[in-house]
Amino acid sequence: MPVLTPPDAPVIRIDAPGSFPRAVFRERHPVLIRRVLDALPYGPQQRAALAELLDRSTGGGPLEPLGPDAPDAAQWRAWGEGLWGRPWDEAPFLWAESWFYRLLLEATGYFRPDGAWRGVDPFAPFKAAELAGPAVDAELAALDALPPDPRPALLSAALWGNRADLSFQLTAQDGDRAPDLVADDSARLWAALERTPGGRVGLVADNAGRELLPDLVLADHLLTTGLAGHVALYVKPQPYFVSDATTADALATLARLRTAPGPAAAATGERLWRATADGTLTLRTHPFFCAPLPYAAMPADLRAELSGATLTILKGDLNYRRLLDDRHWPATTPFAALTAHFPTPVAALRTLKSDVLAGVAPDTLARLDTTGPDWRTNGRHALVQVRP
Ligand SMILES: O=P(O)(O)OC[C@H]1O[C@](O)(CO)[C@@H](O)[C@@H]1O
Numbered sequence: 001m002p003v004l005t006p007p008d009a010p011v012i013r014i015d016a017p018g019s020f021p022r023a024v025f026r027e028r029h030p031v032l033i034r035r036v037l038d039a040l041p042y043g044p045q046q047r048a049a050l051a052e053l054l055d056r057s058t059g060g061g062p063l064e065p066l067g068p069d070a071p072d073a074a075q076w077r078a079w080g081e082g083l084w085g086r087p088w089d090e091a092p093f094l095w096a097e098s099w100f101y102r103l104l105l106e107a108t109g110y111f112r113p114d115g116a117w118r119g120v121d122p123f124a125p126f127k128a129a130e131l132a133g134p135a136v137d138a139e140l141a142a143l144d145a146l147p148p149d150p151r152p153a154l155l156s157a158a159l160w161g162n163r164a165d166l167s168f169q170l171t172a173q174d175g176d177r178a179p180d181l182v183a184d185d186s187a188r189l190w191a192a193l194e195r196t197p198g199g200r201v202g203l204v205a206d207n208a209g210r211e212l213l214p215d216l217v218l219a220d221h222l223l224t225t226g227l228a229g230h231v232a233l234y235v236k237p238q239p240y241f242v243s244d245a246t247t248a249d250a251l252a253t254l255a256r257l258r259t260a261p262g263p264a265a266a267a268t269g270e271r272l273w274r275a276t277a278d279g280t281l282t283l284r285t286h287p288f289f290c291a292p293l294p295y296a297a298m299p300a301d302l303r304a305e306l307s308g309a310t311l312t313i314l315k316g317d318l319n320y321r322r323l324l325d326d327r328h329w330p331a332t333t334p335f336a337a338l339t340a341h342f343p344t345p346v347a348a349l350r351t352l353k354s355d356v357l358a359g360v361a362p363d364t365l366a367r368l369d370t371t372g373p374d375w376r377t378n379g380r381h382a383l384v385q386v387r388p
Contacts, residue, residue: 009327021093039125049107094326098292130209143264157214185386199310201228206316208249294325335359
């Protein structure tokens with residue numbers, strides 16, 4: 001059946017007064033910069049650069065490309081074509097937020113070849129604290145008490161682990177309230193995997209720690225049950241959106257599993273360690289995972305790499321924004337229509353933390369709209385959506 005692409009909806013931008021994206025820039029980013037400065041003893045030059053980033057990005061300053069010695073200067077010049085010289089406020093939210101995180105790394109000296117701070121993850125202290133904390137202890141202990149059919153529990157842990165996003169927690173008010181599914185294609189997800197057992201499953205990770213842990217446990221389940229013969233876990237090539245998982249984070253999470261006191265967690269960690277070593281679980285990355293663009297614009301080499309997977313599972317809010325393009329679609333727009341561009345069957349596991357949304361039934365939408373203005377962004381709702 002041909003899938004019709006709906007006409008374009010307005011792009012989500014950061015300039016609308018009272019909007020969620022504007023609050024991210026005006027309220028969350030100042031808190032984030034303050035926390036980064038509290039967590040690491042950056043010197044005066046880096047502190048000044050971070051303050052300037054905040055001023056420019058919230059004060060509507062002009063968008064200026066990276067200096068020519070930045071390793072990704074040419075890449076970013078192309079990604080920002082048409083935006084350079086324009087005020088920050090005119091940039092799409094997706095583009096502007098990604099650029100903010102790139103400039104944060106610039107300010108801290110992450111890419112400077114001559115600096116002592118080269119390669120130092122500015123968010124590492126937050127990620128390390130979370131990974132060492134009691135919430136992860138509880139997740140590890142829960143593995144010893146999984147029910148005979150662990151599928152619902154595993155999927156639910158991978159889904160709700162996405163609430164643990166550290167950037168979201170910067171201003172979240174009541175993140176512990178029981179959440180609610182606005183769309184639930186769980187059965188289709190398992191059916192898609194069962195149709196082609198033994199194939200390659202792509203898992204595009206989102207956050208480290210409390211989210212990556214259940215993602216890895218899900219990967220282990222797919223491998224041990226034969227639903228997948230190979231899992232490719234895609235992480236970010238560099239620190240991004242505070243808690244996004246890099247290779248270093250994936251290794252730290254694997255180590256945490258492997259050294260857990262509970263037998264089930266330790267055995268899972270051991271299996272995953274061996275799977276990584278023998279190539280049935282591969283850790284992969286690509287610069288496009290930190291690009292400010294929707295997945296419809298993915299380059300040919302990444303498209304070729306993802307192709308052939310029986311299913312690609314995209315975790316989290318940012319991946320969802322990139323999958324659908326960050327636009328004000330009517331929320332009843334079919335998910336399949338907006339994801340037809342993706343090179344493989346695709347599943348989204350996401351808690352709702354920003355405005356973009358599709359694939360919601362009209363009656364569900366009507367019910368949610370009576371619950372107040374911020375249900376799309378408050379992290380209390382989630383979805384499982386699948387385009388087989
Ligand atoms: O970690 P996730 O689930 O991708 O969420 C990140 C989300 O947080 C925000 O950066 C807001 O803080 C959203 O714009 C973004 O989509």
